[in-house]
Amino acid sequence: MSKPVVLVMILAAALLITIAAINIGINSYVPAADAAKTSQTEFSTLATEVKEQKYMAYDNQIVSGSIVTNALRKYQKDAEGQQIALYVETGKNGKGSGTWYFSTFDKTSVTPSGTNDLSLTSKTTDPNYINPSGLFDTVIERDKNNVVRALRFVQR
Known part of the structure; x- marks a missing residue:
């Protein structure tokens, strides 16, 4: 070739x-x-x-008031940073008229509002008083993206 x-x-x-x-x-x-x-x-x-x-750990559980108070303190920074909202409804403040702490949740977003005063939870005369031996039903709320946005504590 x-x-x-x-x-x-x-x-x-x-x-x-x-x-x-x-x-x-x-x-x-x-x-x-x-x-x-x-x-x-x-x-x-x-x-x-x-x-x-x-x-x-709180999803559909029954917890004591002392655990609710501890949860408010434990997740305070998360709530202040609008990562989660914390709601407590006591026997004193009535059905549907609970208190949001540090942030609120409206089914779509967490916004900065609600009370920042945890001292009210220990005053027996205040409607926001959390009885340490009281029993609370807990519910986790999620947004449309299925992300945990709120913890609700409702006294039995």
């Missing part, structure tokens, strides 16, 4: 090998990208679950 024909064949072979390598790379990248997206979604879900786990 002549030298130009051999060079053309070598060039064609190199071109085919290059095209095959690019094809293998593309076919490997697409599933890897999909797997990375799936992993990222699963990681985000897991991170949200871990973040919300501290509130899940």
Whole structure:
């Protein structure tokens, strides 16, 4: 064979090998990208679950008033940062007229308002008094994105 024909064949072979390598790379990248997206979604879900786990101990539980008071203190910074709202309805302040502490929740968002005075929860003459031995039903409220936004404590 002549030298130009051999060079053309070598060039064609190199071109085919290059095209095959690019094809293998593309076919490997697409599933890897999909797997990375799936992993990222699963990681985000897991991170949200871990973040919300501290509130899940109260989900549909019956707790004492002392636990309610401790929860108000424990989650005060979260409530002040509008990550969660805390609601307490005592036997003294009446059905449906409880008190939001640090933030409020209106089924869509947490907003900064409500009372910041926890001292009222220990004054027996105040409607916001939380009896340490009283029993409270607890409910976790979520927003439309299924994120925990409020803890409600309602005295039995």
